[in-house]
Amino acid sequence: MKIAVVFGGVSFEHEISIVSSIAMKDVLSDELVYIFLDENRDFYHIPTNTIKSKLFSSGEYKKCDKVTISKNGFFKKAGLLGKDKPIDFDVVLNLSHGGDGEDGILSSVLEFFNIPFIAPRTEACVVSSNKFLTKGYASSVDVKTIDYKYYTKGDSVTVDTFPVIVKPVRLGSSIGVAIVKTQEELDYSLDVAYEFDNAIIIEPFISGVKEYNLAGTKVNGEFKFSIIEEPQKTEFLDFDKKYLDFSRTSKAVEVDLGEELNAKVKDAFEKIYNNLFEGSIIRCDFFIVDNEVYLNEINSIPGSMANYLFSNFDTLFKSVATSLPRKKHIPVTYEYVNKIHASKGK
Amino acid sequence: MKIAVVFGGVSFEHEISIVSSIAMKDVLSDELVYIFLDENRDFYHIPTNTIKSKLFSSGEYKKCDKVTISKNGFFKKAGLLGKDKPIDFDVVLNLSHGGDGEDGILSSVLEFFNIPFIAPRTEACVVSSNKFLTKGYASSVDVKTIDYKYYTKGDSVTVDTFPVIVKPVRLGSSIGVAIVKTQEELDYSLDVAYEFDNAIIIEPFISGVKEYNLAGTKVNGEFKFSIIEEPQKTEFLDFDKKYLDFSRTSKAVEVDLGEELNAKVKDAFEKIYNNLFEGSIIRCDFFIVDNEVYLNEINSIPGSMANYLFSNFDTLFKSVATSLPRKKHIPVTYEYVNKIHASKGK
Structure with a gap:
């Protein structure tokens, strides 16, 4: 091909x-x-x-x-x-x-x-590229996410318990994102976030939370998963680190979360993917807190297509390329225009 | 212009x-x-x-x-x-x-x-054209919608209490929509709905529910509302009726719901519109049940732009046309590529 x-x-x-x-x-x-x-x-x-x-x-x-x-x-x-x-x-x-x-x-x-x-088709892009819409979508398909508050420019923001993480709703790769530990830092972080977007979300920052990545796709009705990886990270992935990640081609190391959690992570992935994401290979990043799986984010076009998470990326890619979703044929008719012209006699 | x-x-x-x-x-x-x-x-x-x-x-x-x-x-x-x-x-x-x-x-x-x-820009189109995503979005912005169940092709469907209303998630103008009163009618209505889409929602059908339409927009940070109309309807608006509605230019009759409900309807509209829908004139269709306002649907490009709901449509239209949202400038830089080349010495 x-x-x-x-x-x-x-x-x-x-x-x-x-x-x-x-x-x-x-x-x-x-x-x-x-x-x-x-x-x-x-x-x-x-x-x-x-x-x-x-x-x-x-x-x-x-x-x-x-x-x-x-x-x-x-x-x-x-x-x-x-x-x-x-x-x-x-x-x-x-x-x-x-x-x-x-x-x-x-x-x-x-x-x-x-x-x-x-x-991903347009709808799937939209729900994954806007963190606020991701939260709503995840909730609709019964996948947990970390609690959050949503603000638009001009709203007054109150934070009861620090630290929190401030995120512009529309950007990936941690751009404009800040971990905020004190009230003093908050105003500055809001200014930075609003430089990039007119809407933000604020979540509690859970120090040391375990993050796990799973990529996958669906080919002819069947899910194909990558390994689950626990990515190396500092406090959170900054742009420099992510930049290097995007050129990654060496294989990742699989982590085994045990039968129950492995299944929970895959189940959450299926709920997110099904069926809005057909035609794409995506990577979902999850948190695990007290044995519960939380969606952190959907990477609808993951860095280097998350090739490093798959043992058979080349083969998988070909199978996706040859089984893309077809758009339903929409017939354009003039039934009503004709009916009206007939009844008007012209 | x-x-x-x-x-x-x-x-x-x-x-x-x-x-x-x-x-x-x-x-x-x-x-x-x-x-x-x-x-x-x-x-x-x-x-x-x-x-x-x-x-x-x-x-x-x-x-x-x-x-x-x-x-x-x-x-x-x-x-x-x-x-x-x-x-x-x-x-x-x-x-x-x-x-x-x-x-x-x-x-x-x-x-x-x-x-x-x-x-509406892309995001707003997506959340309003897909009824499942509309439900999730409405819930995220704290606007009530009628309870529903979401199914994709192949799921087994059980209905406890009839009548229900079966809707393909992606079509407007009541296409593929059916009110289903018995178990026998259900299979047929599912076949029809799946003719048009691979996902559906099923809601309880509330006979005689009051529907109210409100159109509006936001110009330079300020909401501009139409009158509230109670549209004439049969059991539900079918395609023929809607077709005539789309060519409507004669003024609608205002309905007064009383101060509290008028405010509730406008408040729900603002929550939906703000700020995903900037740059558009939309019509929201609401149900009122027991003094509570429920969003039925968002018409992101309403028939004949809902001109008949506004006393000053021509003026309003001009003010929207001259205050369209500007996309933030996104600078394209090569900071990281340059950094890497510098460190590699090439």
Whole structure:
């Protein structure tokens, strides 16, 4: 298969999308076609043999062929009298982390132009990219999350018990997130969070909480899980640490939580995934507190596709790529217009 | 101002979008530019003076100029050597009801191509177009909804107390919805609902429940409400009735629920709207049971923009059009790529 990796995008995670995408060369046996989305929302076709992160930071990518997106694919501009030439690929892998990729914009655009893609569809992007909506969704599908309060810019915020963790609702990779230990720190952390978003959530910060990651997908009605990993972490994952994580290709170490908890984690994953996330490989990050499983966050386009959590990533990826959800055919009819014209006699 | 009305779309509500859009001629004083999205996802520019519903049912619209969407607008194909010509307008009014328009796809596409538009942004479209997500969202913002059970295709369904109302989660205008009075009717209604969607909700059907509609928007931080209407209805609004509703331009009759309930209805509207729905004029449909207000549904792109509920629709529309939310600027940086290259010395 030929996989078009679409990456970059207008996003705080623009550059981790670049390293994440380059990592795909090491873990996928498919032919890769790289399509870069720059900060001006222009697409470029980057030759696979020359791709490296410096190409983008230097602006040199602008020498590559510019492509446009329209019905059924990506196209290279032809000369004056020619016809625009389609880029040849079978399916898109949306690897634009953060804004554009994970907020549903890019999935919608791909859907609109009838381009098959691996990534959550629009609805699933929205519920996972907005932490407030994630909480509501998790609760609807009966998965626990840590208690929280939701505020929008201008609301007065009161915290009874410190420490708390302040998070802008819409950003990933810990951007704008702060652990707040005192009332004095609170105002500053709110200013920082509101720099990034007009809505925030505040949760109690549970020191030393155990975090576990599980990735997975559903192929032809059957769940396929990765191993469960307990990621190494400092107080919480900061952007530098996450950045390195996004280029990860070496295998992770499996943790065994015991039969009951292993099952609980997988059960929570299934409830979250089912069936909004069809067509995607996602990673869910869970906390375990007193033997109960809490969803921390859904990574709808995980760093380097969480390849390092799977023993058979390449095979799994192919099976997802060949069993993407089909949109129901919606017939457009003019039954009522015709009925009205008939009754009006015109 | 010049308003580009984008309508049609791949949707079960394709044709009500047509009548809804034509109704705008009667209620807006702005110059209107009609852009039709057909069932093949091709756009056409329809001259305002010739628009009528028969143009679409007859297929005659295909004689109009085809336009494409790309960065910063809609464009007419130039001749062989010319440059594609932009369609002149100030802001889009997204009036594609149902799929494409209300499910977030079209809002995402407009956002992606940097085209200003009146309609909910992607997140708001998603939470209002999927009834299951609406329930979760309403609960998160502390607005009551009728109890429900959520099922996906293949789940076994048990109903203890009839009558119930069976609804596909993703469709508007009562499509696929059935009131079910007996166990015998249940299987048939499930078959019908699953024809349209792979997920459904089932609610108790409350006979004779009072329904009230309120439309509104927020301009420069201030809520602007319509009157509250008690819509005329049969057992529930069927598609024929709704179809006529979408072309409505004559003023509705205000109902006074008394100070306390009027305030409760507006309070529920504010909680729903704030601040996910900025940039849009929406209509919320509420039930009142035992003096409590329950959200029935959010019409994120209401039929004929609910113009008939406002005394000053034209003025209100202009104020929304000139105060659309701006997306925060997201700077794309290469801080980490540069740091890594510096440390590697290359």
